[in-house]
Amino acid sequence: xxxxxxxxxxxxxxxxxxxxxxxxxxxxxxxxxxxxxxxxxxxxxxxxxxxxxxxxxxxxxxxxxxxxxxxxxxxxxxxxxxxxxxxxxxxxxxxxxxxxxxxxxxxxxxxxxxxxxxxxxxxxxxxxxxxxxxxxxxxxxxxxxxxxxxxxxxxxxxxxxxxxxxxxxxxxxxxxxxxxxxxxxxxxxxxxxxxxxxxxxxxxxxxxxxxxxxxxxxxxxxxxxxxxxxxxxxxxxxxxxxxxxxxxxxxxxxxxxxxxxxxxxxxxxxxxxxxxxxxxxxxxxxxxxxxxxxxxxxxxxxxxxxxxxxxxxxxxxxxxxxxxxxxxxxxxxxxxxxxxxxxxxxxxxxxxxxxxxxxxxxxxxxxxxxxxxxxxxxxxxxxxxxxxxxxxxxxxxxxxxxxxxxxxxxxxxxxxxxxxxxxxxxxxxxxxxxxxxxxxxxxxxxxxxxxxxxxxxxxxxxxxxxxxxxxxxxxxxxxxxxxxxxxxxxxxxxxxxxxxxxxxxxxxxxxxxxxxxxxxxxxxxxxxx
Amino acid sequence: xxxxxxxxxxxxxxxxxxxxxxxxxxxxxxxxxxxxxxxxxxxxxxxxxxxxxxxxxxxxxxxxxxxxxxxxxxxxxxxxxxxxxxxxxxxxxxxxxxxxxxxx
Ligand SMILES: Cc1cc2nc3c(=O)[nH]c(=O)nc-3n(C[C@H](O)[C@H](O)[C@H](O)COP(=O)(O)OP(=O)(O)OC[C@H]3O[C@@H](n4cnc5c(N)ncnc54)[C@H](O)[C@@H]3O)c2cc1C
Ligand code: FES
Numbered sequence: 134x135x136x137x138x139x140x141x142x143x144x145x146x147x148x149x150x151x152x153x154x155x156x157x158x159x160x161x162x163x164x165x166x167x168x169x170x171x172x173x174x175x176x177x178x179x180x181x182x183x184x185x186x187x188x189x190x191x192x193x194x195x196x197x198x199x200x201x202x203x204x205x206x207x208x209x210x211x212x213x214x215x216x217x218x219x220x221x222x223x224x225x226x227x228x229x230x231x232x233x234x235x236x237x238x239x240x241x242x243x244x245x246x247x248x249x250x251x252x253x254x255x256x257x258x259x260x261x262x263x264x265x266x267x268x269x270x271x272x273x274x275x276x277x278x279x280x281x282x283x284x285x286x287x288x289x290x291x292x293x294x295x296x297x298x299x300x301x302x303x304x305x306x307x308x309x310x311x312x313x314x315x316x317x318x319x320x321x322x323x324x325x326x327x328x329x330x331x332x333x334x335x336x337x338x339x340x341x342x343x344x345x346x347x348x349x350x351x352x353x354x355x356x357x358x359x360x361x362x363x364x365x366x367x368x369x370x371x372x373x374x375x376x377x378x379x380x381x382x383x384x385x386x387x388x389x390x391x392x393x394x395x396x397x398x399x400x401x402x403x404x405x406x407x408x409x410x411x412x413x414x415x416x417x418x419x420x421x422x423x424x425x426x427x428x429x430x431x432x433x434x435x436x437x438x439x440x441x442x443x444x445x446x447x448x449x450x451x452x453x454x455x456x457x458x459x460x461x462x463x464x465x466x467x468x469x470x471x472x473x474x475x476x477x478x479x480x481x482x483x484x485x486x487x488x489x490x491x492x493x494x495x496x497x498x499x500x501x502x503x504x505x506x507x508x509x510x511x512x513x514x515x516x517x518x519x520x521x522x523x524x525x526x527x528x529x530x531x532x533x534x535x536x537x538x539x540x541x542x543x544x545x546x547x548x549x550x551x552x553x554x555x556x557x558x559x560x561x562x563x564x565x566x567x568x569x570x571x572x573x574x575x576x577x578x579x580x581x582x583x584x585x586x587x588x589x590x591x592x593x594x595x596x597x598x599x600x601x602x603x604x605x606x607x608x609x610x611x612x613x614x615x616x617x618x619x620x621x622x623x624x625x626x627x628x629x630x631x632x633x634x635x636x637x638x639x640x641x642x643x644x645x646x647x648x649x650x651x652x653x654x655x656x657x658x659x660x661x662x
Numbered sequence: 663x664x665x666x667x668x669x670x671x672x673x674x675x676x677x678x679x680x681x682x683x684x685x686x687x688x689x690x691x692x693x694x695x696x697x698x699x700x701x702x703x704x705x706x707x708x709x710x711x712x713x714x715x716x717x718x719x720x721x722x723x724x725x726x727x728x729x730x731x732x733x734x735x736x737x738x739x740x741x742x743x744x745x746x747x748x749x750x751x752x753x754x755x756x757x758x759x760x761x762x763x764x765x766x
Contacts, residue, residue, distance in 0.1 A: 168725065169745060179670045193670070250727065260730075262707040262720025269724035272744075277699035278665045278674035281721075304665050348718050349707040601669045636670050 137163045139447060140227050140240040142218045142389065145173020146433040147425025148246035149201040151440030156208040158448035163238065164210060165229055167217035170276070172198035173248050175433055177271040180296055181576040183535040185553050188434040188473050191537040191574045193635065197433065221393040225420060242420040242447040245390050246440060249383035249404065249426040257343040263350030267297040267380035274304040282376025286353045287311040288341050289380030290504070292320035297380060298328050303600060309372045312339040312355055314362050317486065317501045321478060322531050323577025325504035330654040332617030335504035340364060344377055353377050385427045390416055402483045403429030413446035413463070414439055420447065431480050438470045476532040476554035490556055491532050505615035506530065508650060515558045523567040523584040527557045529577060538571045538580060541633070547571060572597050573634025582639065583649050592649045593626060598640040603628060604657055612644045612652035621648045623655055663703045680750035697743035697754055698724070698731050709733050709743060713759035734762035
């Protein structure tokens with residue numbers, strides 16, 4: 134039997150962060166992952182994360198994963214892949230299936246960081262080839278480089294459904310629609326707006342009732358649902374799609390903890406059956422910890438901090454750090470965690486409907502039901518600078534924990550403040566230089582650079598753009614409004630890219646001044662670029 | 663179905679193009695990518711047919727959990743093609759129940 138001081142199960146953000154923290158304290162650590170690639174969910178997340186600098190906000194998930202792996206390698210942590218942990222037994226013995234052989238390991242402490250599994254909903258034809266989890270679609274396109282399908286129906290408007298829809302567009306797929314049985318969009322408004330402005334319809338109060346096709350999906354039938362989520366006869370719509378992606382939530386993969394005998398609880402807010410944990414993540418079995426999505430569905434940002442807290446607690450128990458050092462670490466991590474766990478979408482607020490922001494602004498009903506802001510409702514928000522010349526418009530209208538816009542503005546125009554869930558405001562005394570950095574870094578792609586004095590009768594809108602082919606100066610097409618409807622002709626006058634914006638371009642299009650407040654996306658003319 | 667240019671991902675770190683046999687036909691895929699990816703790139707969606715009802719199944723989870731994607735690989739049944747890397751010269755066959763068939 135091989136011995137280690139700490140066994141970590143799962144090489145996702147939580148497990149890797151735990152292993153790094155423990156190895157830095159001087160412990161001998163091994164990490165097992167059943168996957169052939171480490172990183173867990175992170176390597177599929179090619180979008181920029183929310184949060185503050187300390188949470189690596191505005192960095193793409195995949196990059197955060199690469200950094201964690203590099204650090205684990207530097208520290209000499211043993212990461213064993215294609216290694217499925219089968220069980221945790223008495224005295225922290227762990228059996229692992231490695232290449233068809235069961236091997237036994239023993240440790241002083243174990244951290245379970247096995248993440249989550251995708252939920253499924255049954256409907257007629259759901260087992261046809263072409264129906265798949267949203268995570269499966271992500272694995273195919275972002276890891277394997279293969280489009281999962283040509284035309285796709287996304288079922289679920291939580292952040293997973295919204296983010297994966299955007300990524301499907303980036304991969305060159307067509308998304309026919311995003312539907313959700315709930316009457317409201319489940320994910321962040323900014324994630325929804327990113328897809329709706331490209332023209333993808335988002336139907337709330339709709340469910341999928343059938344996947345049709347002989348050998349694989351050829352179409353999907355969706356229908357409106359009543360208040361009891363029952364399909365209303367006569368409201369069916371048949372969509373010609375070859376793929377149906379299911380994004381209806383995640384459940385913690387807590388079976389290992391359960392089988393080991395940890396005390397469990399059913400917590401709907403955490404996504405299902407989870408172990409009962411102490412403040413540091415310890416289960417009812419001494420020195421067996423849980424961290425990350427397995428302890429309750431959250432975010433990678435919080436999973437990483439949870440992993441560090443668990444590892445620090447173990448390092449203290451095993452004598453690698455003293456009580457004072459542990460107390461300092463714990464306070465710092467707890468503070469960082471409470472920052473990222475704040476706002477309307479915080480884990481504690483699951484299922485709650487907010488009508489007003491913390492500041493008292495009324496949240497756009499259109500955003501909540503259709504996935505895009507209506508212009509009239511937007512005007513209540515503070516970050517609309519109507520002053521002449523070049524100015525920014527921030528369409529960030531929910532309290533979410535994120536503040537890179539404030540950090541990046543060289544002129545200091547944007548104020549979020551210390552409470553990072555605050556809605557950004559503009560400092561009217563500062564002058565926007567028109568650099569466009571905020572447009573490029575905003576993880577929600579919610580900032581636009583507007584110039585109302587470009588030419589006689591014309592102005593420009595600078596918008597974040599992350600698709601190929603990248604339009605070029607001089608290209609003509611249509612400007613789309615927030616709902617994705619074409620509103621006027623548009624000409625690209627500039628495409629700005631730079632390292633700080635990390636592959637997000639700022640596309641500047643010329644439109645008539647009366648469309649400056651509605652034009653939010655550019656669609657190249659057919660046949661043109 | 664292959665993504666040739668992506669706005670964010672620069673390189674999928676694929677191995678060289680290699681040949682393998684799919685239901686007796688010589689086809690190509692990249693070494694190291696999943697067998698399922700290589701098949702999807704060719705347009706294949708059906709990996710197996712269920713034993714009793716002979717219903718088609720394809721990739722569902724893509725991470726080795728659901729077993730919907732199993733095929734007969736190098737003569738061995740029940741190989742999860744979504745997590746098994748492609749190698750030159752492999753034989754990959756549609757699985758019928760527990761056995762190989764010719765894909766029809
Ligand atoms: C579409 C989408 C978008 C997201 N966007 C964001 C975002 O913008 N910001 C953010 O912070 N978070 C985001 N997340 C969430 C984030 O990816 C997860 O919260 C995070 O990955 C959880 O980390 P983890 O380490 O707990 O689990 P995971 O990343 O799931 O890792 C768990 C690992 O454990 C392994 N494992 C499981 N069981 C075993 C076993 N028995 N033996 C061995 N290994 C095992 C798995 O193979 C896996 O590698 C997003 C998630 C999705 C799906
Ligand atoms: S698709 Fe689920 S195991 Fe391969």
